[in-house]
Amino acid sequence: MDFSTLIQILDSTLRLATPLLLACLAGLFSERSGIFDIGLEAKMLIAAFFSAAVAYDSGSVWLGLLAGIAASMVFAAIHGVASITFRGNQLISGVALNFLASGMTVLIAQNWFQQGGRTPSLLGKARFEPLTLPFADALKDVPILGPLYSDLLSGHSILVYVALLAVPASWWVLFRTRFGLRLRAVGENPAAVDTAGVSVIGLRYAAVAIAGLLCGIAGAYLATGLQAGFVKDMTAGRGYIALAALIFAKWRPWYALGACLLFGLLQALALRTDVVAAIFPFKMPVQLLDSLPYILTVVILAGFVGKAIPPRAGGEPYVKER
């Protein structure tokens, strides 16, 4: 494997890790506040569809992004009402949203576009174009560092950079602000927050809303950045992989970056069978490669990566007690 192939694979890793990372951070905010969110998948999917549909109709990818975020936040609000206000079961609410998104997107797509449950392909301004970072062309010929900067870091859509910047931003919000302190506290012991005179409900809605925002960006990136249009079930389990990454990352932003890059790498390798064939002495079936991220997810969920302690109040609706 030569250097340029490596750069290609890492480049593709970065693209594939982006939706995972955004969804993982979304889950991080939600779960740190004590609300389990198995509906990351639903939010991404609904955002993917509406961003593609609106981008196609209006010809503006930015309007598409806004539509995707709005759709995702509506779903987040439903999850919030069900699990915070009505103290419903958070897993069931999430699963219901997943089914709803999966069916609804195809149905509406078919009704609007008559293309077998997909949107028409997005062209020109209806897609996020690659962004060239400053001096990318000038530095191209510097050995090693040149390609790393010009080919790997530069040339992605803006949402990739948004996702990368969301990592330090999330860390800063969680660990350096009053809001973050309260958010972490409410996921550990809501009674402590409540008796301190802070609204548990308000904090949890805020966290769920942030999750909606991030999932909206993730979904929009899938349909308007990574690919050019919406297709049926295009999230392909990314919401669940993001949850596995979250556990792997022990609910920490920087670890989340690492975990998502690892999953992104596995997905990138699955697309490059030629490289894999060169690395392994035996013939690796494509299907096995495709399923590697999911197998790793199972391994992680089965607890083979050491003890991950989730937020203590996670999954439990808060009821005031005497």
Add this chain to the structure above:
Amino acid sequence: MKDLAENSGPTPDAGPDAPPAIELRGISKAFGPVQANKDISLKVAKGTIHGIIGENGAGKSTLMSILYGFYKADSGEILIDGKPTEIPDSQAAIAAGIGMVFQHFKLVENFSVLENVVLGAEDGALLRPTLSKARKHLTQIAKEYEMNVDPDALIEEIGVGMQQRVEILKSLYRHADILILDEPTGVLTPAEADHLFRILRGLKDEGKTIILITHKLREIMEVTDTVSVMRRGEMTATVKTAETSPEELAELMVGRKVLLRVDKTPATPGKTILKVEDLKVVDEDGVERLKGVSFEVRAGEILGIAGVAGNGQSELLEVLGGMMAGTGRVELNGESIDLTGKHSDGLSRRKRGISHVPEDRQREGLIMDFAAWENVAFGYQYDDSYKSGWLMDNAGIRRDTEGKMERFDVRPPNPQLAAKNFSGGNQQKIVLAREIERNPDLLLVGQPTRGVDIGAIEFIHQSLIQLRDAGKAILLVSVELDEIMGLSDRIAVMFDGRIMGERLPGETTEGELGLLMAGVTDGEGAA
């Protein structure tokens, strides 16, 4: 600050003209058909320690929850320093200068002391300036009231006594002038409780007003200036502590004369029933909970195990009751008992003559949604007397349950009623009736009177004494030192998975036991 200090002093009624720190007028609160608080009026003078005593369900906690904004009273008025005050939520309570230390601490376990103190009372949106400012303030308060804590220690790494101090500091940090403590000594050793009372007296001297909610008469007598008694949602009396006695308070709480001391004759121990040698238990997290425990219990005697909760007593009961695996040697009537494997469960133990009244009757002793008669059958469901062919003789079990309920004075004596519909004391009597009437050689009892009313405590204690006098061996685990002292014929004190020493109740003091409970061994602590 200064004039407050002058106003307080040792006499409770400092400044008779000053308005009371708290005045409640005609507070009522109902939950559905249950009237938790009925027309309650109360005045708490500034700079005093005011006790509120009453049985479980008397309405103490509801009243305090209204004061802290957790519940809204149906009617009535709250006056703070003479001013009518609305307290719709905790925020308003904090603003009114009220701080509350709950029975179950409201702390974030994996946060530092400092973060817990600051939570909800931050100065600004950014954490760093807030924390550095809070650190100075906290150190100052801690120094002023002599409550040393390490601001950077994590809550999960400090002991309960220290955690309680953090809760008090939390309130002081929010400038509380009125401090409410709900059953504060339940989790403390006697020495820690003494320390707490010293802190409370110090706070009183600084002009703070303190409300102490407890069911322990001894604490009321020791630390309060005034005491109010609650019974069935009503405030039945408010008296000066110096002018009352524990007997009078108990009578006010229960509504009839109560025997506070356990009435028993000296034991006449017979042969050894239970022999435990070098018993060790490792829990599922790999922590060694019992580190080699050895003792004997003989026929016709009660061995009391004293200790602060969480020092291995629960595990001792569970391994002897067949709920947990262990290593070592345990003999019953000279024959060894399996501590692991398929012959180490509750059923095998019962067959061998060991009955078990578990510590947590609501989780381990009963199935709360099942009827009383079904609960009576549990553990003995294979018993011949409960069988009719190869079906269960349900009618027979109901009849049997009715008889048990009568003999153990369970109220109401209705076998069809679900366990959750009985009061704590009556639930415990159902469990006791089930286990005692099996006529076991050895009875394991954990916390027999936790959450049980004073009236029922009397009955439960007498039942245990009767079983002892019938020549049975009883292993009693309790965190209530009074109970251990009153019931036991011998006392073993556990600390950190070991037995620190054995004492005879007539020849020891609470102070000595308290030292053992804190892990101070015979040699170093005696002086």
